[in-house]
Amino acid sequence: MTNMTPIARILALSAASFLVATAHAQVTVKEAWVRATVPQQQATGAFMQISAAKDTKLISASSPVTPVVEVHEMAMQDGVMRMRQVPSVVLPAGKTVELKPGGYHVMLLDLKQQVKEGDTVPLTLVFEGQDGKRETLEVKAPVRALNSAAKPAAAHGEHKH
Secondary structure, three states, rough: OOOOOHHHHHHHHHHHHHHHHHHHOOOOEEEEEEHHHHHHHOEEEEEEEEEEOOOOEEEEEEEEEEEEEEEEEEEEEOOOEEEEEOOOEEEEEEHHHHHHHHHHEEEEEOOOOOOOOOEEEEEEEEEEOOOOOOOEEEEEEEEOOOOOOOOOOOHHHHOOO
16 A cells, blocks of 8 residues: 555545445345235235344335335234234344244335236345444345245245246
């Protein structure tokens, strides 16, 4: 760096600090998927496994396929399974939290068109650390058949139909 101009040095340091910030990205998302819909259906769920290096929260999500995306939880309340919007999903450091049918999930509401098996739904997830800093993560979630559970469609063998 000693032979660099002051501007080049600043750019190199800026790039290095960006790489450090990127390297310290706190959140990893795996196995994201969205459940397919039938014609006229206006809502579906997105599911995934999320882990964070530090205590973090999933605080919101968005997608270009719909203007309304919410973080939800399915839970027993007075002996009845109910779905409700939640302000966040806590992601304890070093633990994987699974967003799955029947638990926490991301709801895509007010869909204007059918989401079909084989499509890919882009999702932008927003996370907030204990320090209040926010991080966004872009996820491309493949659409699976209506009867899909949490396992990938090819889990019963590495072949496709």
